[in-house]
Amino acid sequence: xxxxxxxxxxxxxxxxxxxxxxxxxxxxxxLYTDSFLQTGNLMNIVEGSAILxxxxxxxxxxxxxxxxxxxxxxxxxxxxxxxxxxxxxxDVVWYLAVLIAIGGGALIGLLNAFLVVNLSVSPFMATLGTxxxxxxxxxxxxxxxxxxxxxxxxxxxxxxxxxDVFGIPTEVVIATVVLIxxxxxxxxxxxxxxxxxxxxxxxxxxxxxxxxxxYLFAGFVFASATCAIGGVxxxxxxxxxxxxAGYSYLLDAIAAVFxxxxxxxxxxxxxxxxxxxxxxxxMVANGLNLMGLDFNTKDxxxxxxxxVTLALTVVQKRLR
Amino acid sequence: xxxxxMPYRKASSVTWVSMLARLMALAPSxxxxxxxxxxxxxxxxxxxxxxLNLILKQSIPTVIVCLGLATVVMAGxxxxxxxxxxxxxxxxxxxxxAIIADQLVNHASALPWALALGMSAAxxxxxxxAVLVVLIGMTPLLATxxxxxxxxxISKVVTSSRRINVDDSFIIFLRDAQIAGVSVAVMLTxxxxxxxxxAIHRTRWGMHLQAAGGSRDAAETSGIPSRRLLGQAFFLAAxxxxxxxxxxxxxxxxxTPGSEENLLLEMVLATFMGAAFSPRRVVTLWGAVLGxxxxxxxxxxxxxxxxxxxxxxxxxxxxxxxxVASAAYSNKLAN
Numbered sequence: 021x022x023x024x025x026x027x028x029x030x031x032x033x034x035x036x037x038x039x040x041x042x043x044x045x046x047x048x049x050x051l052y053t054d055s056f057l058q059t060g061n062l063m064n065i066v067e068g069s070a071i072l073x074x075x076x077x078x079x080x081x082x083x084x085x086x087x088x089x090x091x092x093x094x095x096x097x098x099x100x101x102x103x104x105x106x107x108x109x110x111d112v113v114w115y116l117a118v119l120i121a122i123g124g125g126a127l128i129g130l131l132n133a134f135l136v137v138n139l140s141v142s143p144f145m146a147t148l149g150t151x152x153x154x155x156x157x158x159x160x161x162x163x164x165x166x167x168x169x170x171x172x173x174x175x176x177x178x179x180x181x182x183x184d185v186f187g188i189p190t191e192v193v194i195a196t197v198v199l200i201x202x203x204x205x206x207x208x209x210x211x212x213x214x215x216x217x218x219x220x221x222x223x224x225x226x227x228x229x230x231x232x233x234x235y236l237f238a239g240f241v242f243a244s245a246t247c248a249i250g251g252v253x254x255x256x257x258x259x260x261x262x263x264x265a266g267y268s269y270l271l272d273a274i275a276a277v278f279x280x281x282x283x284x285x286x287x288x289x290x291x292x293x294x295x296x297x298x299x300x301x302x303m304v305a306n307g308l309n310l311m312g313l314d315f316n317t318k319d320x321x322x323x324x325x326x327x328v329t330l331a332l333t334v335v336q337k338r339l340r
Numbered sequence: 341x342x343x344x345x346m347p348y349r350k351a352s353s354v355t356w357v358s359m360l361a362r363l364m365a366l367a368p369s370x371x372x373x374x375x376x377x378x379x380x381x382x383x384x385x386x387x388x389x390x391x392l393n394l395i396l397k398q399s400i401p402t403v404i405v406c407l408g409l410a411t412v413v414m415a416g417x418x419x420x421x422x423x424x425x426x427x428x429x430x431x432x433x434x435x436x437x438a439i440i441a442d443q444l445v446n447h448a449s450a451l452p453w454a455l456a457l458g459m460s461a462a463x464x465x466x467x468x469x470a471v472l473v474v475l476i477g478m479t480p481l482l483a484t485x486x487x488x489x490x491x492x493x494i495s496k497v498v499t500s501s502r503r504i505n506v507d508d509s510f511i512i513f514l515r516d517a518q519i520a521g522v523s524v525a526v527m528l529t530x531x532x533x534x535x536x537x538x539a540i541h542r543t544r545w546g547m548h549l550q551a552a553g554g555s556r557d558a559a560e561t562s563g564i565p566s567r568r569l570l571g572q573a574f575f576l577a578a579x580x581x582x583x584x585x586x587x588x589x590x591x592x593x594x595x596t597p598g599s600e601e602n603l604l605l606e607m608v609l610a611t612f613m614g615a616a617f618s619p620r621r622v623v624t625l626w627g628a629v630l631g632x633x634x635x636x637x638x639x640x641x642x643x644x645x646x647x648x649x650x651x652x653x654x655x656x657x658x659x660x661x662x663x664v665a666s667a668a669y670s671n672k673l674a675n
Contacts, residue, residue: 088481139665140672144481145612149664152605152657159650271489278482316501320493327472327486334478 037336038282041329042300049307056310063189069302070195071096074250075269076276076294077202078243083277083289084206085239086219087143091132092247092273093266094154095125099248100255100265101158101168107177108170114177118252125248128154129241137237158263169260181257191253198246203291215239216288272301275326282333300329361673367666368616368659372634379641386641389521396526399636400587402606403529405429406628407536408580409611413623414540414553415566415573416480418615424553425480426574430603431488431495432465432581434595437588438495441504441595444511451510455586462582465491466575474571492600505594514590525587532583533629540625549573602653609656610635613663621667 049056075092082089102124106112112120128150135146159165183190206212217225218232226232247266255261279300280293304325308318379386408429416424436458443454465487472483517524540546552559552566559566588603589595613634614627635656642652 135661135665140668141661141664142668145660145664148608149657149661152660153654156650156654156657160648160654164650271485274482274485316493316496320490320497323486323490323493327468327490330482330486331472331476331478334476338477 095244095247096266099251129244364670408577428488436585466578470571
């Protein structure tokens with residue numbers, strides 16, 4: 021009798037351990053700080069997570085196909101740079117600038133795809149190389165990393181970050197649209213099924229007649245183009261291009277995907293799980309901020325929390 | 341020559357492909373040689389003894405972290421995601437350097453105490469990586485990426501993201517001391533490299549470690565505890581990071597926040613470039629050391645030719661891609 025009860029508890033812990041951890045952090049921040057639980061602050065968390073969500077979704081796509089993309093931050097930077105430079109120096113209309121930004125991000129994806137698909141470099145090494153080259157190109161272009169600001173940016177462009185649609189912040193709307201697109205593609209379409217097949221066993225997918233190379237190529241380009249949207253939001257918010265700003269999202273994006281995979285019954289990367297991972301990371305960052313810690317301590321603590329959470333996700337996956 | 345008779349056309353096409361495969365495999369070495377020749381012509385003083393000494397001295401932190409990474413790769417196999425990779429060694433070095441500098445300057449601690457504290461941080465990092473990868477079963481890439489973020493975060497707390505100048509006599513000694521025109525630090529590093537060499541190539545433990553990396557299944561079947569060996573390799577790598585920290589301090593006359601990024605770039609470049617020099621195209625200790633010295637030679641060379649420092653990063657990134665792409669491509673052709 022007591023045996024079965026404890027095994028029920030054990031199973032519940034294994035199944036929902038991470039959910040419990042997230043709930044635990046939520047309760048802790050709610051009790052410890054006064055302002056955490058207010059509606060305005062919860063909206064802050066959602067708003068602050070928009071860019072990370074976009075990058076994490078791109079990462080989900082690549083990890084689903086069995087790869088990893090260390091250059092998501094670079095694609096974001098290129099998106100921001102292309103948009104700001106297009107508008108500042110070439111007087112491009114804002115909506116064209118957004119398209120140019122997406123094209124700029126896609127360039128990074130093209131390089132990755134060429135290296136991975138045509139030269140059969142492993143995704144890790146390929147995107148690491150792209151990361152170094154991309155960082156360096158930004159330093160060269162900005163003479164060492166100074167931001168390019170454009171204060172008189174078109175208000176419509178600015179509104180992509182600070183405006184709202186029927187009361188909902190535009191960046192949240194954009195991120196939601198990206199979320200829905202990724203959800204439909206990865207979780208509800210034959211394309212997504214094939215991508216999962218490639219990630220699970222490439223050779224089997226090949227034998228089954230899936231055009232693995234085409235999918236990988238398109239996947240890398242599509243993911244980087246998505247990241248550029250994050251760059252557009254970021255640059256619209258600050259009205260400037262900040263070189264190397266994307267780097268800070270890299271590990272969080274990877275972590276969100278793996279946290280999401282831990283929640284999935286089969287331990288696969290998945291879109292709803294990634295959303296949960298992103299909101300968890302956003303919540304921790306927000307909560308640590310409200311606790312009034314200084315910048316460096318906050319950085320260190322969130323790093324430690326990240327290690328512990330990732331370790332827990334893996335333990336949970338293995339116990340299952 | 342071949343006893344197996346083959347149709348003429350097929351034989352020739354096979355030879356052609358294998359020739360191309362061999363050429364592709366040599367491409368990184370050829371390009372490196374070309375770069376070296378160019379630099380030697382453009383900056384003749386590059387090959388003077390004093391410059392060579394400087395280059396060796398500059399390369400020390402990279403050489404030591406490369407020894408660590410090479411050990412992990414040899415113990416875990418060369419699959420960059422699931423095999424052995426440790427991206428946290430530069431972060432460990434920077435964390436230890438931060439702790440040592442902080443102790444020496446802000447707390448006026450004695451040198452042995454400061455070094456002991458720094459090395460204990462390295463021990464903690466090594467245990468953390470070993471636990472995450474071996475006990476918990478995390479992907480090494482993810483585990484070491486995460487632990488490096490934590491280490492960098494903590495080093496920022498220690499230094500408040502500020503530079504700390506160190507003028508301790510031991511650190512200055514490591515920076516400046518020479519015996520017969522050769523830097524003492526270079527000699528110490530050579531001794532360290534020899535210790536690694538003996539441990540990994542001349543002991544039973546080292547043979548087991550290499551066997552574990554060569555094929556985990558085969559090693560386990562023959563009774564070699566491959567998981568424990570991988571854990572020990574991660575531990576050793578973190579210790580290498582700790583040792584490198586002293587030379588990071590000596591090279592920069594103090595601890596500078598953000599120096600891990602370049603160290604990471606050089607470490608990955610040197611270690612995997614080293615594989616291009618080995619006959620079997622695998623990561624080796626000497627390959628990694630040679631790679632680290634060459635990378636440093638290129639850095640100093642480009643600087644003395646007057647290449648913008650931002651371009652150097654770009655060139656190094658392109659070289660990484662070139663090396664791994666040519667290895668992957670020649671493999672593909674050979675198969």
